[in-house]
Amino acid sequence: xxxxVESGGGLVQAGGSLRxxxxxxxxxxxxxxxxxxxxxxxxxxxxxxxxxxxxSMTYYADSVKGRFTVSRxxxxxxxxxxxxxxxxxxxxxxxCAARSTVVPPAVWSQYDYRGQGTQVTVSS
Numbered sequence: 552x553x554x555x556v557e558s559g560g561g562l563v564q565a566g567g568s569l570r571x572x573x574x575x576x577x578x579x580x581x582x583x584x585x586x587x588x589x590x591x592x593x594x595x596x597x598x599x600x601x602x603x604x605x606x607s608m609t610y611y612a613d614s615v616k617g618r619f620t621v622s623r624x625x626x627x628x629x630x631x632x633x634x635x636x637x638x639x640x641x642x643x644x645x646x647c648a649a650r651s652t653v654v655p656p657a658v659w660s661q662y663d664y665r666g667q668g669t670q671v672t673v674s675s
Contacts, residue, residue, distance in 0.1 A: 553577040553664040555647050560669030563637055567673070571632040573647030573666060580628035581605070584655035586662060587621060587632050589643035589671075599645070600632060601655035610657070615641075637673045644668040 559571040586601040600621035601610045623630040648662035
């Protein structure tokens with residue numbers, strides 16, 4: 552069992568930055584590839600970013616490419632999402648997820664463990 556807890560969300564003005572964290576407890580964090588997803592009001596949950604177990608490979612949605620950076624610290628059992636140049640359309644609840652696989656999937660339902668989410672609100 553892996554417990555995932557997101558933190559770092561909040562209210563920020565457009566153009567600002569936030570860093571989200573996803574702290575994991577339970578089984579060996581480095582065994583899991585990880586992903587970030589988000590869900591805006593009235594919309595379906597969507598893929599944001601994902602990272603392989605060792606952190607050597609990262610993948611991004613086109614909408615965040617060049618603005619968001621996913622990283623992980625396996626020694627701290629934590630994944631991060633650095634979000635820069637935030638836009639009002641980035642407003643959503645952000646979730647992290649873990650899957651025991653080499654390549655992290657871009658589909659929420661394919662993950663084994665999921666966090667409860669943290670709210671990010673970007674004002675214009």
